[in-house]
Amino acid sequence: MKQDKTIVIRPSRETDVDAMLTIYRRHIRHGIEDGVDDGDTPQPDDLRERRKNLKDRRFPHVVAIEGDKVVGYAYAVLFRKRPAYRYTVKHSIYVHHDHVGQGVGSLLMRGLIDACAAAGFRQMIGYIDADNAASLALHERFGFVRVGLLPAVAYRYGRWADTVMVQRSLGPGSTTQPPQPPLSRR
Ligand SMILES: CC(C)(COP(=O)(O)OP(=O)(O)OC[C@H]1O[C@@H](n2cnc3c(N)ncnc32)[C@H](O)[C@@H]1OP(=O)(O)O)[C@@H](O)C(=O)NCCC(=O)NCCS
Secondary structure (H helix, E strand, C coil), X not given: CCCXXXXXXXXXXXXXXXXXHHHHHHHHHHCCCCCCCCCCCCCHHHHHHHHHHHHHCCCCEEEEEECCEEEEEEEEEECCCCHHHCCEEEEEEEECHHHCCCCHHHHHXXXXXXXXXXXXCCEEEEEEECCCHHHHHHXXXXXXXXXXXXXXXXXXXXXXXXXXXXXXXXXXCCCCCCCCCCHHHC
């Protein structure tokens, strides 16, 4: 991993939304993350709304900044909405296509893990396309363990593709009881 320039990880701001959308759309069009643009990609207002909702509910939503440019972003949402799952998040992470392979994803991952742990979450789950070598390597580096394989759940570029499910614990994980009062009622 090379890291020549200074990258700052900070909570995202409303003014970052357009840059985040540019990064996301490029990966949809060219990447293996989604691979299919069904004409239903989020609009700036969708992303703005999602970011605001997450922020209001104190879910981490961070950007990587180089100079004054957004070169990546990452966020976590609840794994499932039912109350029993309130200590478990699933996450997404995207790096600008000109900046992949330079350590930005690792910085974002570190920032997101720390923010999720600090917010009291105990487990973090990722779904990764089985062909996404960069994402598999990134997650392995941060201690995520493969906990499942979902065969042939995606269809793109003329073939069925598997999804790998990865997980790691945060903070004390399952070694202690959750805090009182529960996160959801704070
Ligand atoms: C996946 C992604 C976030 C990784 O971010 P990145 O900035 O390129 O990753 P880093 O440079 O921090 O590298 C992290 C690790 O992955 C490895 N890696 C990076 N690109 C790789 C590749 N193409 N093949 C294999 N390993 C790779 C690095 O060597 C590094 O491991 P190391 O520190 O042990 O050497 C980025 O490629 C991306 O945004 N991809 C498109 C969107 C996406 O797939 N998101 C993830 C959805 S689950």
